[in-house]
Amino acid sequence: MVRVVGIDHLVIRVSDFGISKAFYGRLFAFLGFEVLGDYGDTIGWTNGKTRFWIGEADAEGKKHKYRIGDIGFHHYAFELRSRQDVDDLEAFLKREKVEIVDPAGEYYDDYYAVFFLDPDGLKLEGMKYGEKTARGAGKGN
Incomplete structure (x- = not known):
């Protein structure tokens, strides 16, 4: 049986390439990403x-x-990696004046997240699930 082992990539289309390239460039630098390829468009x-x-x-x-x-x-x-990373992402977003639609908080049992918008209004999320449960089971993150 064929099994998916992960999601390799996501491709989105944007209304203004320059604005979105700058936005995602800052976001991904903060998140530890590097440019994989830049082909002009x-x-x-x-x-x-x-x-x-x-x-x-x-x-x-x-x-x-x-x-x-x-x-x-x-x-x-x-x-x-952690709830602290979610909080750090939210602080970064505030410094960058990115629209936060739902602030960092507990959205489901042991699901901590911040939701924000890209320049086209696409909704993005930084999240950590299961950290409190892992700590309670003695499995620090």
Whole structure:
């Protein structure tokens, strides 16, 4: 039987390549990613496990602003090492004046996250699941 072992990469289209390239460049530098490839109209970053690419939308795509709730992409979550990393990400986002739609907090049992928007309104998340449970079981993170 075929089994998926992970998600290799995500590619999104953006309305203004320069603005999004700068936004994601700062975000991914903070998150420890490096540029994987820059081809002028497409750029990707990686941390050795995850790859994230952006490219400019075509003229037809730019006619329709992204809206959470449409068919398609809802949000993308970056799993972080710790709750402290979530808090550090939130502090970075505030310094960068990124729109935070849901501040760092407990959203589900032992699920700590911050939600924010990219320049096109695509929802992104930094999260840590299971840290309190692991600590309680004596498995520090």
